[in-house]
Amino acid sequence: MIAVHNLNNSRSQRILWLLKELGIEYEIKRYERDPKTMLAPASLRKVHPLGKSPVITDGALTLAESGAIIEYLVERYGSGRLVPALGTPDRLRYTYWLHYAEGSAMPPLLLKLVFDRIENEQMPFFVRPIAQAIAERVKSSFIEPQIAQHLDYLEAELGKSTWFAGNEFTAADIQMSFPLEAAAVRAGLNASRPQLMAFLDRIHTRPAYQRALDRGGAYELLN
Incomplete structure (x- = not known):
């Protein structure tokens, strides 16, 4: 199952939304920012070295960057949904x-x-x-x-x-x-x-x- 490594108040909200639009089941692994620095916790760097969000894991795959994640999910699971036809x-x-x-x-x-x-x-x-x-x-x-x-x-x-x-x-x-x-x-x-x-x-x-x-x-x- 896809796991979304979700940092509070971050761009990962877009990924949760996309997964709901596509009807894909997923789990959420939650991370909280340091209230003073607003930085992600060290535990998120164990998932991806930059410690940024969003990050997803899908089997052996770990993928960061919102645009790359969106392209991956739409291409692999979208069945032609949410993307215009090629060449248009x-x-x-x-x-x-x-x-x-x-x-x-x-x-x-x-x-x-x-x-x-x-x-x-x-x-x-x-x-x-x-x-x-x-x-x-x-x-x-x-x-x-x-x-x-x-x-x-x-x-x-x-x-x-x-x-x-x-x-x-x-x-x-x-x-x-x-x-x-x-x-x-x-x-x-x-x-x-x-x-x-x-x-x-x-x-x-x-x-x-x-x-x-x-x-x-x-x-x-x-x-």
């Missing part, structure tokens, strides 16, 4: 969004998270004004404009079709869910971009998404 324009878009989510969308969101923490980090009083000024400057001059550019781009793309790869829901939409959920919580995504907010509403009401939340437990990114 929708298939090319599908592949693009699978890579875009982590390769382009997530880096500026992660930078914002890091620099937000710098602004609020405890430090000697004489260092704090300098650190906060640097963090604010980096965010306002680079990170926030980058995020806005990506959100504008995504808003325009979803104006062309109901889902990212076309008019049918695919695993690419599952992959794209995490950066958009993160943007809604931490990076200013709101009703000013109605296509993106409608996308989030659509995915959050999918029965498989709700079942994955019930199975995986609290997902504080949505709070």
